[in-house]
Amino acid sequence: MDHTAIDLTQVLPARIQGVGTSQIGMVADRGRDDPEVVKLWIGEGDLPTPPFVVEAAHRAMLAGETRYTYSRGIPALHQALSDYHRRHWGVEVAPERFAITAGGMNAIMQACQALLEPGEEVIIPVPGWPNLGEAVRVTGGVPVTVPYRQSADGRFTLPLADILAAVTPRTRIIVVNSPSNPTGWVMPMAEMEALMAAARERGLWIISDEVYNHFTYGNAIAPSFLQISTPSDRLIVTNTFSKNWAMTGWRAGWIVYPQGLAATFGKLGQYNTTSIPTFIQHAAVTALEEGDDFIRTMVGRCAEARAIMVEGLSRLKGVTVFPPEGAFYLMARVETGEKSLDLAFRLLREAKVGVAPGTAFGPEGEGFIRICFAISPELAREAVARLARVLG
Known part of the structure; x- marks a missing residue:
């Protein structure tokens, strides 16, 4: 041998x-x-x-919140997320449209797992967070990059025409990361509306990575696709507790999916992680409720x-x-x-x-x-x- x-x-x-x-x-x-x-x-x-989040996790552990729980997350966290989106963006997102993930990365991965067939294309602006393209590759998709442009004053821009020019018969998803890592670009509401209209017309999905929505340097937080969508739109929004509340190592995030996909993301949660730790979810409720x-x-x-x-x-x-x-x-x-x-x-x-x-x-x-x-x-x-x- x-x-x-x-x-x-x-x-x-x-x-x-x-x-x-x-x-x-x-x-x-x-x-x-x-x-x-x-x-x-x-x-x-x-x-x-912040100590109030750490203390909430400690209380939850002492109270015995250390066992398996719902694969989509505890109901109290779904409700706290619904309240959070209403408070900051004025939108009504039903609690059953949230799933809790092991950070924003797992949210992206579950979105790709749910949507992609092998060989289908995903449009991604670049330079961009490398994990987006790699999640597409791992799940069998094909990243198609669209470069940002730079205006005369050095600002990064992303014309809608450039995004739509990259659409082919194999396109399944358009990814938007606004505010963007690493360019700092923020998609205006009017362009969001135009992209949503184009996606509806073509039957395309949008994955909106909205991790940095609060980090803007004007008079308002960045807009969300949830403000211009319906519960039946082909839209998935991903987010994380990492940035807003300094919880990078806690590995807690969430995904917002269309109405009717709770069972799908319940199964994906089950087979990806079973669930994230229950006591971390209780701490996340406290972050949402007390962390503004x-x-x-x-x-x-x-x-x-x-x-x-x-x-x-x-x-x-x-x-x-x-x-x-x-x-x-x-x-x-x-x-x-x-x-x-x-x-x-x-x-x-x-x-x-x-x-x-x-x-x-x-x-x-x-x-x-x-x-x-x-x-x-x-x-x-x-x-x-x-x-x-x-x-x-």
Whole structure:
């Protein structure tokens, strides 16, 4: 018998072999355990989970909420989510249209599992969060990218005509991430309405990733597709507790699906995770019911750090900064002649600042770095000073 070692990755399905390696993870893994590094690579703020959420989880554990529960989540959390959407967007979403997921990533994955047949196409704007395209690949779909454009003042834009030009007979889904990671683009309500009308006409689904809705830097939060849809529209909205309430490690998110699909997402929840921990769901209820002030604190800190970073980095030689309308990321073009990944490694080594290479979000991000500014003003000033010593 031939016992010659073989590379077993080569016998895996093609859709799994084709899954990309996260460049953000590549950079982060080199400096994750270095306490001197200012870590701005991952979409995570520097505030801990607020005590009132932690205490709610502790109370729930002490009360015995440590057992299996409903695969779509506990009814109290469905009701709290319904109330939350009414309070912030003025929409009525029935509690039975929510399912609780293991973070926003699992929400995206379940949406793709529910909707995609092998070989069907999914339109994704780029540069974009890489997990969106990889979830499509893992579930057998084909990502079709549509590049953002940049206006004369450097703002990122996404003309509706560009999205619709990418539609083919194989198109199944259009993904919208507004406010966008990493560009900070925010889709205006009028364009949402036009896209919804086009999707209805063509029988297409929209997956709207609305994780950063509260993080805008004007007078109002970003609009939601739920404001312009009916319960029977082919719309799935995904979200997470990670950003608003500093709960990244808790792995709690939610999905909003059309009326009549509760049983479908109950089964998907069952076979993906069974459910997320019951005591975490009770803590999530508390986050929704008592956490609006914390969200305002988070957004206020981001606004201040954003201003510091835009002003400071725009002074550096060869650096062009594009102030984002929303989310908490800064896309900066840095002209050093290096590849974005090489530059990210050098900034980690020489400046002790961890950033994400632009190519982590697709080849369209070459020449850029992405900086997370969900940090204190003091840390933002320190990061700018360190980057200035290397790039200035």
